[in-house]
Amino acid sequence: xxxSGHDGPWNSSDPEDxxxxxxxxxGAEIHPCRIAKIDCMTFLVLVLMLAGSSLAFAQxxxxxxxxxxxxxxxxxxxxxxxxQLPTTVTGSLQESSRTVGMSYDAGYQVGVRINQNLNExxxxxxxxxxxxxxxxxxxxxxSIQNLTLDQYQHNLxxxxxxxxxxxxRRFRPYVDIGIGAGWFYLPxxxxxxxxxxxxxxxxxxxxxxIVGSGxxxxxxxxxxxxxxxxxxxxxLPSYGLPPSARVVNGQYQPGIAVHGRLxxxxxxxxxxxxxxxx
Numbered sequence: 001x002x003x004s005g006h007d008g009p010w011n012s013s014d015p016e017d018x019x020x021x022x023x024x025x026x027g028a029e030i031h032p033c034r035i036a037k038i039d040c041m042t043f044l045v046l047v048l049m050l051a052g053s054s055l056a057f058a059q060x061x062x063x064x065x066x067x068x069x070x071x072x073x074x075x076x077x078x079x080x081x082x083x084q085l086p087t088t089v090t091g092s093l094q095e096s097s098r099t100v101g102m103s104y105d106a107g108y109q110v111g112v113r114i115n116q117n118l119n120e121x122x123x124x125x126x127x128x129x130x131x132x133x134x135x136x137x138x139x140x141x142x143s144i145q146n147l148t149l150d151q152y153q154h155n156l157x158x159x160x161x162x163x164x165x166x167x168x169r170r171f172r173p174y175v176d177i178g179i180g181a182g183w184f185y186l187p188x189x190x191x192x193x194x195x196x197x198x199x200x201x202x203x204x205x206x207x208x209x210i211v212g213s214g215x216x217x218x219x220x221x222x223x224x225x226x227x228x229x230x231x232x233x234x235x236l237p238s239y240g241l242p243p244s245a246r247v248v249n250g251q252y253q254p255g256i257a258v259h260g261r262l263x264x265x266x267x268x269x270x271x272x273x274x275x276x277x278x
Contacts, residue, residue: 064221066167067274072113072226074270078131078153080104080262083236087257091247098245100256101138102236104151107131109266111155123161123174129266130154135186141245141254144197149190153264154183155232157210170218176230178210182264184237199254204237206262216272224272232264 082103089095111129118124135151137144157180165172184204186194194201214228236258245255 064168064170064218066117066172066216066218066224067222067276068117069276070113070115070117070224070272070274072115072270072272073111074113074129074226074228074268075108075110076266076268077106078109078133079106079265080133083258083260085257085259087255088244089246089255090244092252098139098141100140100254101136102256102258103136103138104264105134105136105148107133109268111268113270115161115272117163117167120166121163123163125159125161125176127157127159127178127180128155131264131266135239137256140199140256141252143252144199144254147194147197149194149201150187151190152185152187154185155208156180157208157232159210159212171215172217173213173215175213176210176228177212180208180210180232182206182208182232182234184239186239198251200240202240204239206234206237208232208234214268222274224274226268226270226272228268228270230266230268232266234262234264236260236262 080103083101085100085102087098087100089098109129109131111127113125113127115123115125131153133151133153135149137147137149139145140147157178159176159178161174161176163172163174182205184206186201186203191201210230210232212228212230214226216224216226218224238256238258242253242255243257246253
């Protein structure tokens with residue numbers, strides 16, 4: 001109707017007006033492929049943002065660090081110093097003193113250790129180690145000039161360590177000190193063979209003081225490598241030999257005047273499994 005006031009194309013009776021309007025609307029449409037591209041890019045950006053924020057959250061919430069407890073198995077070498085021990089000889093017309101040599105051959109060592117990180121920079125551990133080192137006597141008597149014995153060392157110690165770097169650092173050097181006991185053990189067959197030579201030998205115990213240093217490297221969460229050097233300082237064991245030699249009825253009875261400090265230097269490489277709670 002002429003007086004309706006709506007003179008737009010939809011009120012026109014001309015078919016060309018309708019077709020022209022439809023063509024304009026079609027020209028204004030957004031292509032479906034363009035919509036898909038925009039949606040994919042938006043989705044990709046959102047995924048990357050979420051993944052990045054999740055990774056950052058995981059790193060903040062679960063940082064890689066050395067755990068509170070650790071169990072270490074280790075192996076290495078053990079090396080000791082040599083001694084020349086002047087020993088008094090009584091009852092002899094030929095000599096009044098004899099210098100007896102005593103030494104330990106280098107040997108292998110194995111052991112286990114339970115350690116605890118007490119706080120950020122202090123730790124403690126309980127350690128057991130076993131070393132196989134041949135014991136050698138030189139000039140023990142006129143008839144025993146060179147005697148080598150199979151001998152084992154069992155060590156038990158408690159150590160306290162200082163670690164200057166935080167537990168979140170993979171590489172953590174440390175220094176430690178400790179106290180313990182060393183059992184210098186001779187197998188039964190060794191004692192039997194020595195007895196045939198006139199030597200009544202027995203095992204010996206010694207108090208041990210330990211100083212050392214090393215480092216721990218965290219390979220991945222809960223697994224680490226450890227390297228350390230320790231000096232185990234103790235008295236020199238006598239293995240049951242008297243402090244002086246003597247001649248009784250023409251029979252020489254060996255003795256040895258032990259003195260000084262035995263320093264047992266040990267180098268160890270170990271593997272550690274760590275955890276937070278027992």
